[in-house]
Amino acid sequence: DTAVSQTPKYLVTQMGNDKSIKCEQNLGHDTMYWYKQDSKKFLKIMFSYNNKELIINETVPNRFSPKSPDKAHLNLHINSLELGDSAVYFCASRGPAGTDTQYFGPGTRLTVL
Amino acid sequence: GNSVTQMEGPVTLSEEAFLTINCTYTATGYPSLFWYVQYPGEGLQLLLKATKADDKGSNKGFEATYRKETTSFHLEKGSVQVSDSAVYFCALSDQWTGNQFYFGTGTSLTVIP
Numbered sequence: 001d002t003a004v005s006q007t008p009k010y011l012v013t014q015m016g017n018d019k020s021i022k023c024e025q026n027l028g029h030d031t032m033y034w035y036k037q038d039s040k041k042f043l044k045i046m047f048s049y050n051n052k053e054l055i056i057n058e059t060v061p062n063r064f065s066p067k068s069p070d071k072a073h074l075n076l077h078i079n080s081l082e083l084g085d086s087a088v089y090f091c092a093s094r095g096p097a098g099t100d101t102q103y104f105g106p107g108t109r110l111t112v113l
Numbered sequence: 114g115n116s117v118t119q120m121e122g123p124v125t126l127s128e129e130a131f132l133t134i135n136c137t138y139t140a141t142g143y144p145s146l147f148w149y150v151q152y153p154g155e156g157l158q159l160l161l162k163a164t165k166a167d168d169k170g171s172n173k174g175f176e177a178t179y180r181k182e183t184t185s186f187h188l189e190k191g192s193v194q195v196s197d198s199a200v201y202f203c204a205l206s207d208q209w210t211g212n213q214f215y216f217g218t219g220t221s222l223t224v225i226p
Contacts, residue, residue: 040218
């Protein structure tokens with residue numbers, strides 16, 4: 001069973017469109033994250049949720065909006081896509097305090113044309 | 114604040130060579146330290162970790178020792194294999210900001226036969 005899954009794996013779309021990426025974890029973790037990885041492999045945290053509550057909201061354009069319907073899911077909606085949004089987006093989850101390890105999903109490669 | 118600085122790549126080694134990837138950190142509290150590995154086309158996976166000073170993390174022949182006096186967590190392997198080709202990320206998690214991870218910029222390793 002996949003611990004952290006993301007859909008879709010690849011997403012190709014036109015500038016100006018709105019798209020969503022879904023993430024689900026079956027580890028029973030309370031905390032989930034979204035990261036953006038650019039073409040140079042630099043990893044930047046975007047958001048973090050703990051038990052459906054937003055706890056980290058880095059400097060990210062407000063075109064990006066996370067939504068957590070329950071603690072096993074954290075989806076990422078992106079409005080008015082721009083060329084610079086092209087990247088690989090990773091979802092991750094983490095167990096309770098004292099269990100520091102993050103578990104990453106396989107990533108979603110977003111290409112904006 | 115918290116930050117991680119790791120050796121820039123790319124690094125290219127011959128099979129069976131010795132590997133060192135340097136990582137130093139800055140933290141306000143008592144961080145846990147991690148090495149994550151990202152194989153081509155995949156998400157990040159935990160390689161090893163250490164949660165307190167002088168701890169040594171090890172896995173798959175890789176080792177790293179938590180050195181508080183030099184604020185370092187260098188990754189080493191005595192004899193690399195082609196299958197070790199990947200991007201390696203050093204990271205920390207601080208008890209005071211336990212929900213947030215701080216990643217280094219990643220070091221790409223290519224091992225040639």
